[in-house]
Amino acid sequence: MQLTRRVRMLFGGMTGLVLAFLYLPLAIIVVLSFNTVSSLSWPPKGFTFRWWRAAFHSAGARDALIVSLKTATGATLVAIVLGLLAALAVHRFAFFGRESLNLMIVLPIALPGIVTGIALNAAFRQAGVEFGLLTLIVAHATFCIVVLYNNLLARFRRLSPNLEEASADLGAHTFQTFRYVTFPLLRTALLAGGLLAFGLSFDEIVVTTFTAGAGLETLPIWIFRNLSRGEQQPIVTVVATAVMLMSVIPVWVAQRLTSDDGPLTGGTR
Amino acid sequence: MTATTLPSSPGQSASRWLHRHPRARLISLIGAPAAWMLVLYVGSLASLFLTSLYRLNDAGSGIDKVIGAQNYRTLIDKSVYLDIAARTIKIAVLVTLLDIVLALPIAFFIAKIVGARWRRLLVAAVLVPLWASYLVKAFSWRAIIGSPGGVLDKTFGASPNYGEAGLIIVLAYLWLPYMIVPIYSGLERLPDSLLDASSDLGAHFGFTFRKVVLPLLFPSIVAGSVFTFSLSLGDYIAVDLVGGKTQVIGSVVYDNFSADLPFAAAFAVVPVIVMVAYILGIRRTGALENL
Numbered sequence: 035m036q037l038t039r040r041v042r043m044l045f046g047g048m049t050g051l052v053l054a055f056l057y058l059p060l061a062i063i064v065v066l067s068f069n070t071v072s073s074l075s076w077p078p079k080g081f082t083f084r085w086w087r088a089a090f091h092s093a094g095a096r097d098a099l100i101v102s103l104k105t106a107t108g109a110t111l112v113a114i115v116l117g118l119l120a121a122l123a124v125h126r127f128a129f130f131g132r133e134s135l136n137l138m139i140v141l142p143i144a145l146p147g148i149v150t151g152i153a154l155n156a157a158f159r160q161a162g163v164e165f166g167l168l169t170l171i172v173a174h175a176t177f178c179i180v181v182l183y184n185n186l187l188a189r190f191r192r193l194s195p196n197l198e199e200a201s202a203d204l205g206a207h208t209f210q211t212f213r214y215v216t217f218p219l220l221r222t223a224l225l226a227g228g229l230l231a232f233g234l235s236f237d238e239i240v241v242t243t244f245t246a247g248a249g250l251e252t253l254p255i256w257i258f259r260n261l262s263r264g265e266q267q268p269i270v271t272v273v274a275t276a277v278m279l280m281s282v283i284p285v286w287v288a289q290r291l292t293s294d295d296g297p298l299t300g301g302t303r
Numbered sequence: 304m305t306a307t308t309l310p311s312s313p314g315q316s317a318s319r320w321l322h323r324h325p326r327a328r329l330i331s332l333i334g335a336p337a338a339w340m341l342v343l344y345v346g347s348l349a350s351l352f353l354t355s356l357y358r359l360n361d362a363g364s365g366i367d368k369v370i371g372a373q374n375y376r377t378l379i380d381k382s383v384y385l386d387i388a389a390r391t392i393k394i395a396v397l398v399t400l401l402d403i404v405l406a407l408p409i410a411f412f413i414a415k416i417v418g419a420r421w422r423r424l425l426v427a428a429v430l431v432p433l434w435a436s437y438l439v440k441a442f443s444w445r446a447i448i449g450s451p452g453g454v455l456d457k458t459f460g461a462s463p464n465y466g467e468a469g470l471i472i473v474l475a476y477l478w479l480p481y482m483i484v485p486i487y488s489g490l491e492r493l494p495d496s497l498l499d500a501s502s503d504l505g506a507h508f509g510f511t512f513r514k515v516v517l518p519l520l521f522p523s524i525v526a527g528s529v530f531t532f533s534l535s536l537g538d539y540i541a542v543d544l545v546g547g548k549t550q551v552i553g554s555v556v557y558d559n560f561s562a563d564l565p566f567a568a569a570f571a572v573v574p575v576i577v578m579v580a581y582i583l584g585i586r587r588t589g590a591l592e593n594l
């Protein structure tokens with residue numbers, strides 16, 4: 035596309051500014067995780083690995099991390115199954131209530147978290163269900179479904195229907211076609227959507243506050259509790275830095291997966 | 304030659320049966336997700352609305368399950384709640400506009416200007432902050448805009464301090480990636496040939512951007528706005544950390560949750576109405592496909 039150098043540099047400059055805006059607060063956190071003083075003050079007074087060592091030994095952080103991982107994994111798996119079923123149904127059939135179903139699936143992520151949290155809290159209490167890992171997974175799965183659903187629908191729309199027809203013509207039955215043709219074509223969308231859903235669940239705090247119950251602590255809840263306590267603040271910055279660094283890998287992987295779609299999709303792109 | 308039927312595997316028999324009963328195919332697919340969403344989500348929303356119609360027991364010992372619109376009457380009569388609702392909506396709108404302005408150049412740069420290798424890197428660079436904890440980011444901003452002693456204060460000598468302006472900046476920061484992603488996807492789908500054609504016909508870049516790119520991007524922009532709007536309407540944590548004395552819908556709901564659940568529920572219904580109206584309104588723009 036013919037763009038003048040000036041336009042390119044203008045956009046490049048703006049991009050640089052926005053990226054700086056995005057990363058400055060994060061950089062401050064990383065720097066503060068090595069600070070010798072224990073409060074979130076600026077500028078940093080010195081350099082130390084003390085907090086990194088403490089975070090490594092912190093049982094509270096470790097337990098919270100495990101709970102978060104369990105919740106996110108459970109929620110993502112449920113969301114994958116339900117999102118796949120819903121996307122298949124919506125893509126292949128025109129049925130009464132399709133619009134409403136679409137709206138229903140989108141609602142959990144469109145409505146503010148506090149609404150979802152309070153609604154689920156009241157509903158669980160009325161049903162007499164005890165708060166715990168199960169209620170947490172159920173709550174998280176509810177807003178994760180839409181991520182998988184949208185990713186899969188977008189992928190379905192790009193796929194050519196000829197592939198499944200060809201498979202049937204060659205004698206495969208429905209389940210064989212799904213296993214050998216449809217599912218491999220969906221794999222990267224499932225992975226990318228799954229990673230996004232995992233990330234959403236991992237960092238979620240509002241709905242979690244209302245549905246985890248008193249005893250269960252996810253990582254965000256642990257962070258929230260400890261950010262208010264002065265002496266624990268640096269450990270929190272360490273945990274945040276660690277999560278950020280660890281997340282670079284799945285983000286990169288998901289990126290490679292979704293942008294490498296080529297002639298294999300059978301679409302007309 | 305006599306016709307012999309080969310024995311069919313259970314998969315084949317099931318497949319044959321399903322082929323003859325399309326409605327069963329549909330129900331087997333849609334049953335589980337629909338049941339989940341209806342019972343769990345719509346059901347709990349209905350229960351929330353029902354709770355908003357109850358009221359606190361006069362003796363202060365619990366909730367009277369008596370239907371009445373008293374909570375809503377309080378909301379409308381006491382002007383402070385109307386002010387809070389209006390302020391929250393105003394904040395959400397400003398945050399959304401700010402995010403749109405920030406997201407457009409970077410999304411365009413990544414989607415249309417850079418080559419494939421840089422593109423992957425930059426998209427990953429935009430997504431990584433999403434994985435940084437929301438709480439930690441909010442706390443970091445607390446250290447940045449606080450005055451005296453914050454980062455801005457120490458570096459520039461001036462700082463917005465905790466308050467509505469600071470809150471808008473922080474909320475815009477927090478939701479920015481959620482605006483960049485849909486706009487980027489929309490730009491990816493925009494064929495380069497359209498932009499070439501526009502410049503072939505004599506338009507300079509600004510004109511092309513305004514008259515070709517933006518109208519085609521409209522659904523993606525609206526899709527992004529759904530996130531920023533809804534996230535801003537319900538937020539109470541960032542408000543508490545950097546908003547100073549600012550009161551928004553989220554703060555009122557959270558404060559009243561344990562003490563007066565029916566009232567909190569009633570106020571929580573307000574953002575629901577706003578968002579549902581917004582979503583129904585944007586359906587025609589095709590934005591919902593781009594979420």
